[in-house]
Every structure is written in structure tokens, then in C-alpha cells.
Amino acid sequence: MTALPVLKPGDTVGVLGGGQLGRMLALAAAELGLNCHIYAPESHSCAFDVVRDKTCAPYEDEAALARFADAVNVVTYEFENIPAATAKFLRSRKPVLPNPDALEIVQDRLTEKEFVTKLGIGTAGFVAVDSLEGLQTAVSTLGTPSILKTRRMGYDGKGQASIKTPTDTAEAWDAIGRAPAILEQFVRFEGEVSVVAARNAAGEVVAFEPAENLHRDHILHRTRVPAQIPGALAGQAGVTAGKIAAALDYIGVLAVEMFVVDDGGKLRLLVNEIAPRVHNSGHWTIDGATASQFEQHIRAVAGWPLAKPRRLGRVEMVNLIGDEVNDWRKYLAEPGACLHIYGKGEARPGRKMGHVTYVFPE
Amino acid sequence: MTALPVLKPGDTVGVLGGGQLGRMLALAAAELGLNCHIYAPESHSCAFDVVRDKTCAPYEDEAALARFADAVNVVTYEFENIPAATAKFLRSRKPVLPNPDALEIVQDRLTEKEFVTKLGIGTAGFVAVDSLEGLQTAVSTLGTPSILKTRRMGYDGKGQASIKTPTDTAEAWDAIGRAPAILEQFVRFEGEVSVVAARNAAGEVVAFEPAENLHRDHILHRTRVPAQIPGALAGQAGVTAGKIAAALDYIGVLAVEMFVVDDGGKLRLLVNEIAPRVHNSGHWTIDGATASQFEQHIRAVAGWPLAKPRRLGRVEMVNLIGDEVNDWRKYLAEPGACLHIYGKGEARPGRKMGHVTYVFPE
Numbered sequence: 001m002t003a004l005p006v007l008k009p010g011d012t013v014g015v016l017g018g019g020q021l022g023r024m025l026a027l028a029a030a031e032l033g034l035n036c037h038i039y040a041p042e043s044h045s046c047a048f049d050v051v052r053d054k055t056c057a058p059y060e061d062e063a064a065l066a067r068f069a070d071a072v073n074v075v076t077y078e079f080e081n082i083p084a085a086t087a088k089f090l091r092s093r094k095p096v097l098p099n100p101d102a103l104e105i106v107q108d109r110l111t112e113k114e115f116v117t118k119l120g121i122g123t124a125g126f127v128a129v130d131s132l133e134g135l136q137t138a139v140s141t142l143g144t145p146s147i148l149k150t151r152r153m154g155y156d157g158k159g160q161a162s163i164k165t166p167t168d169t170a171e172a173w174d175a176i177g178r179a180p181a182i183l184e185q186f187v188r189f190e191g192e193v194s195v196v197a198a199r200n201a202a203g204e205v206v207a208f209e210p211a212e213n214l215h216r217d218h219i220l221h222r223t224r225v226p227a228q229i230p231g232a233l234a235g236q237a238g239v240t241a242g243k244i245a246a247a248l249d250y251i252g253v254l255a256v257e258m259f260v261v262d263d264g265g266k267l268r269l270l271v272n273e274i275a276p277r278v279h280n281s282g283h284w285t286i287d288g289a290t291a292s293q294f295e296q297h298i299r300a301v302a303g304w305p306l307a308k309p310r311r312l313g314r315v316e317m318v319n320l321i322g323d324e325v326n327d328w329r330k331y332l333a334e335p336g337a338c339l340h341i342y343g344k345g346e347a348r349p350g351r352k353m354g355h356v357t358y359v360f361p362e
Numbered sequence: 363m364t365a366l367p368v369l370k371p372g373d374t375v376g377v378l379g380g381g382q383l384g385r386m387l388a389l390a391a392a393e394l395g396l397n398c399h400i401y402a403p404e405s406h407s408c409a410f411d412v413v414r415d416k417t418c419a420p421y422e423d424e425a426a427l428a429r430f431a432d433a434v435n436v437v438t439y440e441f442e443n444i445p446a447a448t449a450k451f452l453r454s455r456k457p458v459l460p461n462p463d464a465l466e467i468v469q470d471r472l473t474e475k476e477f478v479t480k481l482g483i484g485t486a487g488f489v490a491v492d493s494l495e496g497l498q499t500a501v502s503t504l505g506t507p508s509i510l511k512t513r514r515m516g517y518d519g520k521g522q523a524s525i526k527t528p529t530d531t532a533e534a535w536d537a538i539g540r541a542p543a544i545l546e547q548f549v550r551f552e553g554e555v556s557v558v559a560a561r562n563a564a565g566e567v568v569a570f571e572p573a574e575n576l577h578r579d580h581i582l583h584r585t586r587v588p589a590q591i592p593g594a595l596a597g598q599a600g601v602t603a604g605k606i607a608a609a610l611d612y613i614g615v616l617a618v619e620m621f622v623v624d625d626g627g628k629l630r631l632l633v634n635e636i637a638p639r640v641h642n643s644g645h646w647t648i649d650g651a652t653a654s655q656f657e658q659h660i661r662a663v664a665g666w667p668l669a670k671p672r673r674l675g676r677v678e679m680v681n682l683i684g685d686e687v688n689d690w691r692k693y694l695a696e697p698g699a700c701l702h703i704y705g706k707g708e709a710r711p712g713r714k715m716g717h718v719t720y721v722f723p724e
Binding site: 338340341343 | 393
């Protein structure tokens with residue numbers, strides 16, 4: 001990898017991925033006087049619509065990747081399922097941030113959980129599963145209920161199957177396509193929080209306060225900040241995210257999702273998942289803080305100092321999933337509702353189409 | 363003019379003008395799921411860089427204007443010096459908002475001041491000037507010091523000449539190019555405030571609080587909100603802006619600049635200028651309010667309800683003029699500074715290159 005760049009206004013950040021996260025990164029970059037070059041395979045990528053430079057090509061198209069690398073000052077990504085070969089190819093030409101080694105660790109639920117565990121951070125119990133026999137052994141080790149998850153490519157509940165009794169194993173193994181997996185102990189949690197944190201080349205870490213998340217059908221439905229957890233636990237959540245970022249030698253924004261569990265009357269945090277990118281549970285920062293997660297990510301990958309965001313009130317963010325976006329008129333008319341629509345066209349079920357943020361005086 | 367449209371997400375707002383105001387309008391539109399199509403003659407227009415659709419053509423190119431009109435749902439503009447013929451041409455094809463009649467009134471300092479005066483709103487004394495002789499008569503009527511201003515195309519102190527003594531008339535008349543002008547009485551003011559207000563098709567008016575402006579070399583240097591004026595005067599400033607917007611049958615955002623004068627111990631407001639567009643003194647609303655002037659303008663021209671913005675603290679906005687933008691590193695590192703750079707390339711003297719906003723807890 002070449003030396004880490006320090007961008008100046010007018011320079012270009014290359015972004016792999018053209019969804020709403022790329023779109024919001026590009027909008028944040030534009031406020032700072034930086035261009036984004038969006039690289040995405042889908043011709044209707046909503047991030048294409050807010051940038052000057054775009055490449056519509058498969059992630060395997062080395063000629064397109066080479067031109068893209070030539071046209072940008074640094075490469076980043078808006079989602080974690082970038083093929084490792086793509087990251088490797090680009091990395092030989094331009095800095096790729098966050099570094100693809102971190103990406104590889106967290107792309108795989110097994111290496112991710114092993115990594116976190118080695119840092120002394122708690123997770124739900126887990127066992128690697130490579131076969132139906134392995135699954136049966138794992139179920140007898142961890143007990144039921146438990147959850148079978150593919151090691152790779154899972155998000156929003158995809159690639160998962162619940163195991164309620166030991167007799168569910170064959171069906172679950174089929175349901176996830178018999179792919180390399182892990183079995184996770186089911187955690188009875190009091191709540192789910194996430195910490196969105198930024199780390200830059202200087203090793204500076206700035207975390208937003210933990211947000212409290214409510215999921216529906218495995219998709220984030222609502223985020224509230226501050227989370228209703230004790231201050232000491234909130235502080236610990238931030239420290240945990242910083243520890244993970246530092247151990248990954250991470251540059252950019254990441255999100256760490258955690259379960260809050262009641263451990264015999266004492267609340268504890270278990271890390272559930274690391275997202276090596278800006279994250280849905282950080283969307284509240286656009287309207288609810290003096291600097292957003294998107295600005296923080298751009299600052300980090302640009303080699304710039306991080307902002308020191310201040311929260312502007314009590315904040316609530318609600319996702320608009322699928323045809324919920326058709327309620328846009330209602331939100332436009334609602335005093336205090338900050339409406340965001342991603343320009344994605346068709347409102348398919350489960351598709352994240354927009355969000356609404358409320359900032360209440362505290 | 364065709365019926366006023368009500369846009370839906372995915373629709374396109376056509377914007378005449380490609381400067382930073384067009385850029386910030388486009389960024390606000392993108393958050394709401396609308397596209398902007400920027401029309402500007404200059405190939406390096408910074409607003410081009412954040413939109414999907416752009417037309418680079420002169421304002422007199424009727425073929426380009428016709429294609430532009432076909433491609434958008436509504437037309438608006440980011441600066442007031444659009445040729446009247448351009449507005450008229452577009453208006454025959456698509457709604458142009460704010461309406462070009464309002465634009466015509468305020469494009470001309472004489473018709474603007476006559477319009478304001480007829481509404482019973484105070485201005486500095488003024489006399490129309492069409493010749494050197496006329497100027498001499500005007501000076502003997504209004505006295506010195508006074509200021510000669512071209513009726514059209516003036517901004518940031520351009521097209522103005524001070525008259526300190528009656529012997530300055532010939533030089534001043536030459537300085538402004540002997541163009542049709544007005545002579546304005548010099549006003550000894552305590553301060554300058556501006557009100558940025560939005561009005562929509564339903565006649566709803568929502569004004570931001572008056573902002574207090576400090577100019578340097580005739581260019582806005584700093585805006586502070588709230589303005590340090592009595593509450594009653596602030597209320598009156600908002601009412602005045604609303605009255606002007608209603609009388610112009612205005613749809614969109616306008617800014618009304620006012621002088622605060624001490625009239626024998628009692629503070630009074632005199633309207634100095636109306637800007638029929640989003641305005642530099644409203645840039646603080648991007649970071650300092652729950653909805654910005656840019657969002658308000660987009661909502662208004664989209665036929666949508668206006669937001670009810672709430673100020674998020676005590677706010678200060680500082681313009682980065684010319685090479686002041688080279689201090690970007692300093693502002694990036696300053697806690698609480700929200701940096702905006704417009705992507706305009708060369709930092710010529712007097713050119714608005716960016717701004718910085720601070721939001722302080724109250």
C-alpha cells in the first residue's frame with residue numbers, strides 16, 4: 001500500500017458501492033469540498049445521482065477498477081461484502097481505507113467473533129459449523145434455542161435460521177444453504193445498542209454515544225439516543241468500540257452492535273456484530289449532532305482530524321422500509337420531522353427507502 | 363403558466379445558476395429524494411458536481427432551455443440576474459418559481475424600493491437617476507453623504523459609488539458606467555439584519571429569526587443569530603418579510619436585508635434590499651436549525667408544506683472569502699466548527715469559497 005494520503009478540497013474519494021450509504025457519504029463529502037467517485041455494478045445506484053464521477057461496472061472488472069483507482073485519491077467502501085480480490089487489486093494502486101485486512105476479519109462471522117473474543121470482549125457463545133454433523137454437535141454444546149448463521153454475506157436477518165429444538169438442525173442447515181456457518185447461543189437481551197465510532201490515521205478515536213436500537217423482522221426499525229442504559233455501561237460501550245477499532249488498525253467509521261444482557265442482576269454488554277462502515281443506527285447524527293457519521297468517515301479516510309460532534313438534543317430515527325416511504329407526505333407535514341428519502345425507485349418489501357429523524361430539546 | 367405542480371420523490375427541480383447556492387439547493391433536494399437539474403453557462407459550475415442532470419449552455423440558448431424545461435417538473439433559480447427573456451421563455455413551458463414578475467420587481471433597485479414603499483415599509487430616501495444632471499439634482503435633494511447604485515446587476519458592492527460631497531457626482535456617474543441608477547440617502551445604522559423567509563403555494567409563510575450581519579468591503583463577513591435587537595423589533599422584521607413575500611405572491615425563499623437605525627432614541631427598521639433567492643445570511647440554517655433555508659426553498663417550489671425549523675443554539679457563520687479558504691485545515695481541527703467548502707476551484711479575491719458555522723449551546 002502506498003503512503004496514507006492527506007486530501008485537500010477538490011480531491012476525490014472513491015467509494016465502492018452505490019446505495020444510500022454511498023449517497024450520504026457523497027453528500028457529506030460535497031459539504032467539505034471533496035468529490036466522490038461512486039463505483040457500483042447496479043445501473044440504478046442511488047449514489048450515482050449526487051456525484052460528478054461514476055463507474056458502473058462489476059467488482060471483477062479489472063480495467064474499470066484500474067481506471068477508477070487512477071481517478072481517485074483514496075478508496076473506501078459503503079458495504080462490507082466487497083470481494084476480497086477487488087480490495088486487493090485496488091490496494092496495489094491506491095490506499096484502501098479502512099484497510100482490507102479489517103474488512104476480511106469482519107466479513108466472516110467466525111473470524112470476527114474470534115477476534116473480538118481475543119480482545120477480552122464478551123460475545124454470545126459460538127461454535128463453528130461446517131456440516132450437519134457439526135451442527136448437531138454444536139447444538140448439543142450450546143443448547144437450544146440457538147441461531148445458525150452463515151459465516152459470510154448475511155445482513156438484515158438473511159442467511160440465518162433459528163434452532164428451537166435439536167430436531168430443527170437438518171431444516172436449519174438446508175435453510176442457510178449448507179454454507180460454512182456458526183451456531184450462536186441465543187441471548188435473552190434487555191436491549192440492543194450500537195456504537196458508531198471513527199478512527200483516523202493519527203489513531204484518534206471519536207465515538208458517538210451508544211444508540212438504542214429496535215429491530216422489526218431483523219431490520220432496524222428505530223434508533224433512540226441517548227440509549228436508556230446506565231452511564232457507566234454507555235462509557236464501556238464506547239471504550240469497547242475504540243478498542244476494536246484500534247486492534248483492527250481501522251481508519252474510518254465502524255459500528256459495533258451490542259446486546260445488553262442481565263447477568264444475574266448486573267447489566268453486561270455482549271458484542272453481536274461489527275459493521276466496517278457507516279451504519280443505519282448512526283443516521284440520527286445527520287440531524288442530531290454537529291457532525292454526522294458520514295462527515296466523520298470522510299474526514300478519517302481523507303487523513304483529516306476528526307470532528308468532535310455534540311448531540312443537539314434527544315434524538316429518534318425511524319427507518320422507512322418498503323412502502324412505508326409512501327407516507328412521505330405525512331412526514332413532510334409533521335413539525336420537527338427531518339425527512340430523508342434515498343432516491344431508490346421501487347419500494348420493494350424490506351428495502352430501506354428513507355428515514356425520518358426527530359430532534360427534541362432535552 | 364401551467365398549474366402549480368406538487369412534486370413527488372424522484373421528480374426533478376430545474377435550477378438556473380450553478381454557483382454555491384445551486385449546489386446547496388441540490389444537496390438539500392437530494393436529502394428529500396428529489397433530483398436537481400442545474401442549468402448554467404459556466405463549465406466549471408460547482409453545482410454541476412452534485413447532480414445527475416446538468417445543462418451547460420447560455421441563458422439565451424432556446425433549444426437548450428426547451429430541453430431543460432422538458433426534463434424538469436418545476437424551474438427555480440439561485441441568483442436574481444436571470445435574463446427576463448429566459449424566465450419568460452421557460453415560463454411558457456413549465457412553472458417558474460418564484461414567479462418572474464417578482465424577480466423583475468426586485469431585479470431593479472428603483473422598482474424594488476417603490477414597491478416596498480407602497481407597502482408602507484420604510485427604506486432609505488431614494489431618487490431615480492438617469493443622467494449626470496439628474497444625479498446633481500438628486501444630490502441636492504437627498505444631501506451628502508449618499509450612495510449612487512445602478513438599478514440593475516449590482517451585488518456585493520459592485521455597481522456602487524459613494525458621494526461624500528456634491529463635487530463627487532461626475533466621478534461617481536462615470537464609476538457606475540453612466541447606467542440607469544438610484545441615489546440613496548446614506549443611512550447611519552446601528553446594525554444590519556436580514557430575515558430569510560419561505561412562502562409556499564398555500565400562502566404559508568415561515569421566517570427564520572432575524573440574523574445580524576457584518577459586512578467587510580461590501581461582502582458579508584459574519585452572521586450571528588439571534589440578532590442583538592429587541593424582541594419586538596425582531597418580530598416586526600419577520601412580519602415585514604412576510605408582507606413583502608405575500609405582496610409579491612412569492613413562492614420560495616427570499617431574504618430581506620434591513621438596516622437598524624436609531625430614530626431619536628427609538629430603533630427602527632429600514633429595508634435595504636430584497637434577494638429573491640436563498641441567501642448567504644441564511645447559511646447558518648444548514649447546521650444551526652432543524653431545517654435549512656435550502657430545504658425550505660425546495661419544499662416551497664415542490665408544492666410541499668414548509669418545515670417549522672427550530673434553532674439549535676446560538677449560531678455564528680463566517681464566510682471564507684478568497685484565500686481565506688486556504689485556512690481549511692485550521693477550521694477542520696477546530697472543535698465545533700462546521701466547515702463548508704463550495705468546490706469552486708480558484709480562490710480569487712472577493713470570491714465566496716466556503717463558510718464555517720458554529721452552533722453554541724444557549
